[in-house]
Amino acid sequence: MVFNLRNGVVAITRDGRVAVMNDIAYQVLGLASRAGDVGRPFTEVLSGCPEVAHILSNAFDTDDLPNRAEMRLRKTGTAIGYTLSRIHDDSGQQVGATMFFKDLTRVEQLVERERLRDRLAALGEMAAAIAHEVKNPLASIEVMAGVLKRQLSDRIDALETLDDIIKEVKMANAIVVEVLEFVRPIQLQLERVSVSDVIRDSIAASESKMPPGIVRFDVRVEQDVPSVMGDSHQLRQLFTNLLMNAYEAFAGEGLIEIAARLETGDAPGAPGARGPQVVVEVRDNGPGVAPDNLDRIFSPFFTTKPQGTGLGLAIVRKVVDAHDGRIDATSAPGRTTFRITLPVARIEDSAGDKPQELIHGTDSRR
Ligand SMILES: Nc1ncnc2c1ncn2[C@@H]1O[C@H](COP(=O)(O)OP(=O)(O)O)[C@@H](O)[C@H]1O
Numbered sequence: 001m002v003f004n005l006r007n008g009v010v011a012i013t014r015d016g017r018v019a020v021m022n023d024i025a026y027q028v029l030g031l032a033s034r035a036g037d038v039g040r041p042f043t044e045v046l047s048g049c050p051e052v053a054h055i056l057s058n059a060f061d062t063d064d065l066p067n068r069a070e071m072r073l074r075k076t077g078t079a080i081g082y083t084l085s086r087i088h089d090d091s092g093q094q095v096g097a098t099m100f101f102k103d104l105t106r107v108e109q110l111v112e113r114e115r116l117r118d119r120l121a122a123l124g125e126m127a128a129a130i131a132h133e134v135k136n137p138l139a140s141i142e143v144m145a146g147v148l149k150r151q152l153s154d155r156i157d158a159l160e161t162l163d164d165i166i167k168e169v170k171m172a173n174a175i176v177v178e179v180l181e182f183v184r185p186i187q188l189q190l191e192r193v194s195v196s197d198v199i200r201d202s203i204a205a206s207e208s209k210m211p212p213g214i215v216r217f218d219v220r221v222e223q224d225v226p227s228v229m230g231d232s233h234q235l236r237q238l239f240t241n242l243l244m245n246a247y248e249a250f251a252g253e254g255l256i257e258i259a260a261r262l263e264t265g266d267a268p269g270a271p272g273a274r275g276p277q278v279v280v281e282v283r284d285n286g287p288g289v290a291p292d293n294l295d296r297i298f299s300p301f302f303t304t305k306p307q308g309t310g311l312g313l314a315i316v317r318k319v320v321d322a323h324d325g326r327i328d329a330t331s332a333p334g335r336t337t338f339r340i341t342l343p344v345a346r347i348e349d350s351a352g353d354k355p356q357e358l359i360h361g362t363d364s365r366r
């Protein structure tokens with residue numbers, strides 16, 4: 001029966017041999033199962049995970065066995081929660097030990113997401129107020145610079161300076177607009193949204209900001225991709241931001257491939273079961289993200305561009321989160337992929353009676 005558990009299990013005998021190791025254990029520990037593992041010394045079988053082997057090796061020495069302890073596997077970065085216990089035979093002799101463990105990565109992500117939402121909600125109100133105040137003087141500066149330009153129509157040098165001022169004001173304004181977009185509390189306007197419509201509209205929106213003909217798009221939406229419960233305005237913005245980043249990464253021509261497919265969910269009723277999801281991959285053949293930067297690209301204000309705000313992907317992540325979706329990025333030169341997973345129906349929807357407007361940490365709608 002051990003083999004049917006959703007937890008990873010490793011059991012060892014008193015003399016240090018593997019008695020049981022289930023598939024989930026191999027999976028979570030990132031090890032490949034080999035014939036004959038059962039019966040071999042656990043230190044050999046677990047040589048790829050020395051920290052786990054170390055915990056097991058203490059099983060018979062220590063009085064206080066870890067219960068619901070947590071640790072992070074060095075090799076894969078996976079966080080696991082584990083419990084160690086000894087096995088006794090009828091006469092009370094210690095005959096072995098078992099370690100039960102569970103991959104906590106998803107739990108961790110949920111907690112972190114929750115924390116981020118709280119932080120953004122508080123920060124957001126303040127930033128929105130500031131941004132709003134800054135917008136007005138910026139607008140005045142732009143108007144007054146325009147007036148001055150007309151008054152100085154015979155002074156070429158002064159006109160150039162004024163043009164510079166106006167350009168900077170526009171830039172500052174663009175930043176303020178993005179900040180506002182990032183921090184505003186979200187009111188998702190949920191409706192059934194066609195994924196291919198969103199993709200088509202996003203391509204049109206981004207093409208209107210690029211010189212014609214240098215970016216090629218290759219779109220593949222599989223037949224069975226259903227519409228998703230989402231906010232079409234937000235989803236368009238999500239994809240437009242990704243497409244603009246790809247375009248900005250190209251040092252000239254480039255190809256953007258967009259592929260959407262349906263991933264069927266787990267069997268309903270199982271604990272933690274996931275419903276069907278739509279997976280959209282946006283891939284470009286640009287130079288890619290430096291490995292050191294890959295962890296940071298979703299952070300607000302992280303940018304490698306002289307004129308960048310670093311908010312594009314922060315907004316993308318916010319929109320994905322508000323939809324209870326996930327996003328990850330992988331990158332190598334010539335192949336950068338953003339993979340977005342959106343639930344076909346949001347958790348709240350299947351619960352039934354929740355209102356269709358849900359407030360989340362932040363939003364882009366003004
Ligand atoms: N498709 C891509 N190819 C290469 N680098 C990318 C791509 N998308 C994002 N990046 C990197 O992520 C950074 C953050 O992106 P973003 O949040 O949109 O801010 P910005 O575009 O203002 O710099 C970019 O400055 C760039 O370094």
Ligand SMILES: [Mg+2]
Nearest residue numbers: 244245312313
């Ligand atoms: Mg960007």
